[in-house]
Amino acid sequence: MKVSKIKGTLDYFGRDVKKYRYIENVARSISKQFGYLEIVTPIFEATEVFARGVGEGTDIVNKEMYTFLDRSEKSLTLRPEGTAGVSRAYVENKMYVDPGLKKLFYFGQMFRCERPQAGRYRAFTQFGIEALGPGSAYLDADVIYFGYLFLQKLGIKNVKVAINTIGSKSGRAKYEEALKEYFSEHIDEMCNDCKTRLEKNPLRILDCKVDAKSDIMKNAPKIIDYLSEEDIAYFDKVLKCLDKLGVEYVIEQKLVRGLDYYNHTVFEFIYDDKNSNIDGLTLLGGGRYNGLSRQFDGPETDAIGFGTGVERLMLVLDELGLFKDDEKLVDVVVINIGEETKLEALSLAAFLRSNNVSCEIDYVSSNLKPQFKLSERVNAPYIIIIGSEEVENGVFKLKNTILKTEEMRKIEELNEIFNIEGEKYAYKK
């Protein structure tokens, strides 16, 4: 039977898996620096977690989720994003009883059934952070700075930080009402997408690219008129903090984000280089989601976080040539000349390995050619060559493939050459 991978999924191996782990390692180390601890939540959850958490009106819930019935007819869903599950876990495990902030990060696969394209897959990996507990403008800025520094550490410089506020939940609700009313009067002149958005999520109309330049859009109600003084002061403070931290940003009034749970500060990091074919790609996005915990019957809790797509970052690293893979696979390849010394070579390899020297050996052939091919393939800096003459005389040939030198050494010197403490290797007659 010929089977192939499901559309929009990836096999990682070779260089790609190294790139993937490289990003993961950077993510983990920066999380540590900011004091975020890992949380691992299930790959699947009850469907309500996302339906309620992410929001009934969102694209994710309406057309992108992998939802299925288990054997007891319960509706489950493969997680399409990380925040809802973390919020559910926060409430369920009563993490709120600890005073102060819970700072958590996750790194894992998410699933969305949509059309794959550059940097977008159906099974993809997100790294995200969530800070649950007392909110503050300082925290908002710190979270944004986290994202900023993360991309910097990966070497990704040309990034536009777009930021906006959509106010408190009540402000947002009033604003949505106003938008609905306003756009209802003009809906005939607008694009089809906007017509559906009007019912589902009027905020998103602002995000429309088709009608962006029309007068209707220009004259639409502004969020600023629906923000309370506290909301505005809060946002100003976030911006001041970013100034101080040296994060350059652009205020995008029309940045609203597609998930229902957001309020107050929202942001997106967008790759910004007109000359690049990945210009405009969203690399990281997030915002504040105060009160999401109420969806899971938890206490009203402030929270903020972001998510970033690892596959997209990999795409950027490739595009910019930022990931170099010059890792040597092993330190030594042991080559034997003639079948009669194969066992001696294996024994020598075993000795090296047991003393933390990584080492490779050809298990099949005793011909020189394939053995040298192997050492090329694994990029070994050293080659040890033994034949029956060497064993007879208690020596071995040591080849340095970088300096391209070759010399005969006594077997007693092996430990010294590879910095091995303890018992010395000796040929057994």
Added chain:
RNA sequence: GCGAAUAUGGUGAAGUGGUUAACACGGCGGAUUGUGGCUCCGUUAUGCUAGGGUUCGACUCCCUAUAUUCGCCCCA
């Protein structure tokens, strides 16, 4: 859901309406070598995504299907 492009061996690929489907890399076998990576010889797609059609004849033209890729929408 909409739109576009592509589909030849292990890989990168060239190709023409008409006998043996170019070339390169890789693989395999061998020659020469106690030391390869240079050289030399041989070998490596009864088949060009699948099915149908046009034709005396199609890998090359048409249709359908499938897959991949890219874009829109939305997002990470």
